[in-house]
Amino acid sequence: MRNVGIGCVAIVLAIAAGLHAQAPAAAKPVTKPAARPATTSAARRAGVAARLAALASDITSGRVTVVDLTQLLSAATPIIQLPPPFANTPGFTSHEISAYNDKGPAWYWSWIEVGEHVGTHFDAPCHWVTGKDKACVDQIEAKQFIGPAAVIDVTADVAKNADFIAGRDTILAWEKKHGRVPKGAWVILRTGWGARANDAKQFLNAGADGAPHYPGFGKDSAEFLAGERDILGVGVEQVGTDAAVGATANPPFPNHSIMHGAGHFGLTQLANVDKLPESGAIVIATPLKIQRGSGSPVRVIAIVPAAR
Numbered sequence: 001m002r003n004v005g006i007g008c009v010a011i012v013l014a015i016a017a018g019l020h021a022q023a024p025a026a027a028k029p030v031t032k033p034a035a036r037p038a039t040t041s042a043a044r045r046a047g048v049a050a051r052l053a054a055l056a057s058d059i060t061s062g063r064v065t066v067v068d069l070t071q072l073l074s075a076a077t078p079i080i081q082l083p084p085p086f087a088n089t090p091g092f093t094s095h096e097i098s099a100y101n102d103k104g105p106a107w108y109w110s111w112i113e114v115g116e117h118v119g120t121h122f123d124a125p126c127h128w129v130t131g132k133d134k135a136c137v138d139q140i141e142a143k144q145f146i147g148p149a150a151v152i153d154v155t156a157d158v159a160k161n162a163d164f165i166a167g168r169d170t171i172l173a174w175e176k177k178h179g180r181v182p183k184g185a186w187v188i189l190r191t192g193w194g195a196r197a198n199d200a201k202q203f204l205n206a207g208a209d210g211a212p213h214y215p216g217f218g219k220d221s222a223e224f225l226a227g228e229r230d231i232l233g234v235g236v237e238q239v240g241t242d243a244a245v246g247a248t249a250n251p252p253f254p255n256h257s258i259m260h261g262a263g264h265f266g267l268t269q270l271a272n273v274d275k276l277p278e279s280g281a282i283v284i285a286t287p288l289k290i291q292r293g294s295g296s297p298v299r300v301i302a303i304v305p306a307a308r
């Protein structure tokens, strides 16, 4: 069903581009044959401009919907809990400066306190020791914030096993249905975990062993995606891109270790992943441009063909 929607958008874009490109040619007098295709680059630019205009029109008309993949950032936002002796991050706190009162009669503003890795956030390569000489958030090219989404649904596996780890086979199963993971993709694991986002206890899911239990990517998937595919990074609904059991793996947190070592990114605590098609959406994730930032809270959105 969703692929039909994508097809429609593509057709609309193609028609719009075609109309735009052909209009000037029709108006041109046929005095002499064109010596060489001097119009090529101008026509190409016009075609691209027409596709962008068609996209803007598709958004305002609702043929394309924009899905907010971001969790609410508040004092209650669940935060990853590392075991001792490791240091943990503070969460989010908002401090009011004024609110239409004596401190500022006509304005409301606050200052905020937040860890780089709190709530829906972006992991930069320099977050991990394997990527320490690679990009921090301020050094990433803006074009690398945008990519097609490959959404891998493992909800059924996670329902049976909260410690589910995506592997090479998980990604190959998606490719069997949708083709090769596109170049520059955000590979997003759909687990249903977002339903727990308003309850930190359920979200971290500590077991009888006291350790958290949630799904994620692992060594096998990371080696495959970093070594055999060409992606931007991975995204998850959980508090980290690695499954919780990755804390005791070798190397520890293997997805972080391998992906960041290869210069790739991570997105965590995504919301509304159930509203994305398995293929055909474009995800945009723009972290704050923090100097040497290892990550940043991020507003992640997806451009999605409308359901009808």
Ligand code: MN
Residues within 6 Å of the ligand: 117, 121, 122, 123, 240, 268, 295
């Ligand atoms: Mn992080």
